[in-house]
Amino acid sequence: EVRLVESGGGLVEPGGSLRLSCSASGFTVNNQWLHWVRRAPGKGLEWVSRINDNGDFTSYADSVKGRFTISRDNAKSTLYLQMNSLRVEDTAVYFCARGSALFDNWGQGTVVTVSS
Amino acid sequence: EIVLTQSPGRMSLSPGERATLSCRASQSVSSSYLAWYQQEHGRSPRLLLYGAVSRAPGIPDRFRGSWSGTDFTLTITRVEPEDSAVYHCQYYGSSPLYSFGQGTKLEIK
Numbered sequence: 001e002v003r004l005v006e007s008g009g010g011l012v013e014p015g016g017s018l019r020l021s022c023s024a025s026g027f028t029v030n031n032q033w034l035h036w037v038r039r040a041p042g043k044g045l046e047w048v049s050r051i052n053d054n055g056d057f058t059s060y061a062d063s064v065k066g067r068f069t070i071s072r073d074n075a076k077s078t079l080y081l082q083m084n085s086l087r088v089e090d091t092a093v094y095f096c097a098r099g100s101a102l103f104d105n106w107g108q109g110t111v112v113t114v115s116s
Numbered sequence: 117e118i119v120l121t122q123s124p125g126r127m128s129l130s131p132g133e134r135a136t137l138s139c140r141a142s143q144s145v146s147s148s149y150l151a152w153y154q155q156e157h158g159r160s161p162r163l164l165l166y167g168a169v170s171r172a173p174g175i176p177d178r179f180r181g182s183w184s185g186t187d188f189t190l191t192i193t194r195v196e197p198e199d200s201a202v203y204h205c206q207y208y209g210s211s212p213l214y215s216f217g218q219g220t221k222l223e224i225k
Contacts, residue, residue: 035214037161045153045161045204047214059213095160101208102151104172106160 002026002105004096009110016086016114022079022096022107030054030074033100036081038092038112048094049081064090086114118142118209122217130225135192137220139205147183149208152190155219156201164203165190192222200224 008020022034036048049060049070058070069082079096091114097103119142129135139150147168153161163172168188169181178193192199205217 037214039155044218045155045206045216047212047216050213061212097161101149102163102166102206103153103161104163106162108160 002098004098004105004107006094006096006107006110009094009112011113011115012086013116014086014088014114017082017084018086018112020081020083020094020096020110020112022081024077024079024096024098027098029077032098034072034079035097035099035103036068036070036079036094037097037103037106038090038094039109040089040092043092046092051079083112086112088114090114117211118145118207118215120205120207120215120217122203122205122220124220125218126221126223128223128225129195131196132194135190135195135199135222137190137192137203137222139188139190139217141186141188141207144186145207145209147188150183150188151206151208152179152181153204153206154199154201155204161204195222195224197224 003025005023035050051058051070055072067085071080093109095109096107098105121140123138150168152165155161165181168183180191182189202219202221204219207215
């Protein structure tokens with residue numbers, strides 16, 4: 001069974017940092033692209049970032065470029081999202097997801113709240 | 117830049133009724149890269165359809181997809197109480213890489 005389990009969310013002040021993790025199991029992790037997708041309160045889904053199977057290619061949404069960094073450790077089957085210079089508008093549930101053109105499996109999400 | 121516009125924003129139906137959800141792209145897109153997801157309250161999204169019309173594994177055949185030009189449709193032929201959820205369409209393109217509609221909330225009375 002494919003499992004993606006996020007952790008690391010919490011409450012942080014504007015300008016602060018957080019590091020999210022996503023532990024993957026049930027599939028060959030180093031064969032898959034992985035993503036972060038978020039959903040802010042009352043809004044639709046928003047793709048945040050992606051990383052290729054071996055970690056040497058990444059892409060970001062314009063809204064997070066220069067502030068967020070995606071990475072992965074295939075030996076630990078874990079995906080990361082380092083979030084710096086957080087803004088109130090980054091408040092959302094953050095999901096990790098598997099796939100290339102679409103997302104066929106999702107984690108349960110971790111909540112990030114940016115507030116003073 | 118491709119923008120996906122979903123309508124209606126919310127709808128309320130009784131069990132057994134037919135649900136028709138729309139996702140309109142702002143410009144010509146390939147149906148091969150259009151997907152639909154279901155997100156129940158407090159849960160993670162679940163892939164329903166890919167390539168606009170193909171059901172993901174385990175998805176009941178009452179969920180059907182179609183398209184005409186830039187208009188994509190998700191039809192639930194006979195809604196059931198467990199279909200109460202937000203439905204999202206998504207496109208994989210070049211600008212932006214991945215775009216989502218704003219979602220349609222379906223309530224089953």
